[in-house]
Amino acid sequence: MATLRVISGSAKGKRLKTVPGDSTRPITDQVKEALFNILADEVLDIDILDLFGGTGAVGIEALSRGANSVLFLDTSHQAIKVIKDNLQTTKFSQQATVIRGDAFAYIQNPSRLGYDLIYVAPPPQYKDMWEKAMRLLDENPDLLHDDGRLSCKSIPLNGRNKITKTSLSLTAENMAIRN
Numbered sequence: 001m002a003t004l005r006v007i008s009g010s011a012k013g014k015r016l017k018t019v020p021g022d023s024t025r026p027i028t029d030q031v032k033e034a035l036f037n038i039l040a041d042e043v044l045d046i047d048i049l050d051l052f053g054g055t056g057a058v059g060i061e062a063l064s065r066g067a068n069s070v071l072f073l074d075t076s077h078q079a080i081k082v083i084k085d086n087l088q089t090t091k092f093s094q095q096a097t098v099i100r101g102d103a104f105a106y107i108q109n110p111s112r113l114g115y116d117l118i119y120v121a122p123p124p125q126y127k128d129m130w131e132k133a134m135r136l137l138d139e140n141p142d143l144l145h146d147d148g149r150l151s152c153k154s155i156p157l158n159g160r161n162k163i164t165k166t167s168l169s170l171t172a173e174n175m176a177i178r179n
Contacts, residue, residue: 004057007033009064011090016057017082024054024079024123027153032061035151039117042149043067046116049143051103051133056083056096058119063092071097071115073106107136107143114145121153 004016004026018026027035035058036043044066050059053072063070070092072083080100087093099106103122118137122129130152137143137150144150 004055005029006057006061006064006090008036009061009066011060011064011092014064014090016055016060016086016089018055019076019079019082021078024076026055026057027121031153032058036061036065039149043117047071047114048117048119049073049115050119050121051106052120052122052129053083053098054079054121054123056086056098058121059096060086060090060092062117063095064090067095067117069095069097071099071111073099073101073103075100075102103133104136107133107140110140110143113142114148115143116145116148118144118148118150119153120150 004018006012006014006016007029018024039062043062045068046062047068048059048062048070050056050070050072053059053074056070056072059067059070059072074080074083077100080098083096083098084093087096087098120130120133120137122133134152
């Protein structure tokens with residue numbers, strides 16, 4: 001695996017730890033760069049919810065580029081330790097909250113509302129988790145600010161998980177996946 005690092009901003013070049021084993025698959029620099037090219041300056045001063053924190057690489061990249069805060073969730077003890085270590089390395093611990101907990105439970109009973117960006121990237125071996133997260137977010141729209149964004153990595157488009165079955169309305173502009 002290539003070295004995981006912060007690619008831009010105040011922590012540019014800082015190396016990040018990865019979670020041992022195969023419970024996570026960290027985002028590649030190429031995909032991370034594409035995501036932040038899309039977000040561009042919209043990442044400045046925003047509050048982010050990272051539902052499946054993993055290594056923390058996406059949230060840390062956002063903090064490096066000027067995000068206000070990130071709340072990281074993960075159920076794995078190892079992932080939580082790695083996120084905290086990576087926040088220490090990049091000196092972003094004060095701008096982050098790290099919770100060992102279930103993303104689905106949090107969506108249904110959040111500690112706050114109105115995130116500007118919600119990042120959904122469940123572990124690759126759990127292919128149905130993205131759809132469950134999206135459905136729960138649809139049922140709890142106040143979690144996302146009216147003009148907020150939702151980014152979902154790796155929506156599988158195979159025979160079992162057809163996107164056409166989904167009907168989500170997560171923003172005021174009704175930017176959604178529809179039948």
